[in-house]
Amino acid sequence: MRIGVLTGGGDCPGLNAVIRAAVRKGTQVHGHSFVGFRDGWKGPLEGITMPLDVGTTRGILPRGGTILGSSRTNPLKVDGGIDAIRATLAKESVDALIAIGGEDTLGVATALAAEGVTVVGVPKTIDNDLGATDYTFGFDTAVQIAVDAIDRLHTTAESHHRVLIVEVMGRHAGWIALHSGLAGGANVILIPERPFDIEQVCNYIEHRFASHYAPIVVVAEGAVPAVGTMSLQDQGVDAFGHVRLGGIGAVLEQEISARTGKEARATVLGHVQRGGTPTAYDRVLATRFGLHAIDAVHDGESGVMVALRGTDIVRVPLAEATRELKTVSLERYAEVEVFFG
Numbered sequence: 001m002r003i004g005v006l007t008g009g010g011d012c013p014g015l016n017a018v019i020r021a022a023v024r025k026g027t028q029v030h031g032h033s034f035v036g037f038r039d040g041w042k043g044p045l046e047g048i049t050m051p052l053d054v055g056t057t058r059g060i061l062p063r064g065g066t067i068l069g070s071s072r073t074n075p076l077k078v079d080g081g082i083d084a085i086r087a088t089l090a091k092e093s094v095d096a097l098i099a100i101g102g103e104d105t106l107g108v109a110t111a112l113a114a115e116g117v118t119v120v121g122v123p124k125t126i127d128n129d130l131g132a133t134d135y136t137f138g139f140d141t142a143v144q145i146a147v148d149a150i151d152r153l154h155t156t157a158e159s160h161h162r163v164l165i166v167e168v169m170g171r172h173a174g175w176i177a178l179h180s181g182l183a184g185g186a187n188v189i190l191i192p193e194r195p196f197d198i199e200q201v202c203n204y205i206e207h208r209f210a211s212h213y214a215p216i217v218v219v220a221e222g223a224v225p226a227v228g229t230m231s232l233q234d235q236g237v238d239a240f241g242h243v244r245l246g247g248i249g250a251v252l253e254q255e256i257s258a259r260t261g262k263e264a265r266a267t268v269l270g271h272v273q274r275g276g277t278p279t280a281y282d283r284v285l286a287t288r289f290g291l292h293a294i295d296a297v298h299d300g301e302s303g304v305m306v307a308l309r310g311t312d313i314v315r316v317p318l319a320e321a322t323r324e325l326k327t328v329s330l331e332r333y334a335e336v337e338v339f340f341g
Helices: 015-028 042-046 081-091 103-114 139-160 175-183 198-210 248-260 280-298 318-323 330-337
Strands: 002-007 033-037 049-052 096-101 119-123 163-168 188-190 216-220 264-268 304-309 312-317
Touching (some): 002 015, 002 042, 015 033, 081 103, 103 318, 119 280, 119 318, 139 163, 139 216, 163 248, 175 216, 175 330, 188 198, 248 264, 280 304, 280 312, 312 318
Parallel strands (some): 002 033, 002 096, 096 119, 163 216, 188 216
Antiparallel strands (some): 304 312
16 A cells, blocks of 8 residues: 555654654555655645655654644545545545544545545644543653743742733643642642633732742633623634634733733743654554554555553544544643632
8 A cells, every 4th residue: 555644733752753653654554655744634635755664763752843844735625625635635645644633634534434535543732632641642741841831930039029920822722730730739720611800910919928938820821701801802813713822921911010010921832742752652643543554544544543441552442533622621720720719
């Protein structure tokens, strides 16, 4: 078989480990050949390819990002997009496609599978918000990067008696904020699933200062205030219709300073969380996903995604993976509230 591989959406630590594992086992164990499609769905849409074999994937295990490149191109929004992909796959003699990505990338993969294209998905998102899998690679790395930043900011907060606000990624799910805030000893954690009361946030901050310590606030980029308490600026949408986020840290900086009289400073980690070397956990999980993805292709599967259940890698329908986001439950959030203030 000849197998195409692509990586779509935001880059993520561990993508190269998936590519390496799929190519290594596919070539050496199953005898398949590969072609890489560049820049997400733009590759098969426009016929942009690169060689993909054991040689081109050697040494990429510890590298962040993706050697294939990525983009947020949505072929479902392009006239004749699916037909163009079919034509590219036929031209490249591709029998099956491995799509590595998050909700949007796998949503396109689901549509292609429904149209008869042989597709196997691999879940990727630092947000850890994909349904049907317990964890996604990239999440552990993102959390560790955030925790490292929070650990360093504690000393500055104490030295200058400031409120330090750390804005982390998390559009609709607050997993990074929850885990990094808990591990980093944050005094307030704000997530998209639980609209926050700015007055209560300021009460926590005042209580922290009263104990002669300076507060750290960790906020997910998608966190929103309770209705009628604060206003946020509309920043437009991307190609998949998602609202562009970012800026909640700066808003909180102004609100907290005005309401408490305490100096506040926001740090936005942004794309720092996506970059650099993946943790050992993410390298192992990504490698296992790659190994099982190529096995699924070899077995003739289509319309499925590999997923982590407990410590096992299983196959689940792509439609199940993209049906709904995995968000932080209010029960999980309640566990960390004891540390607020």
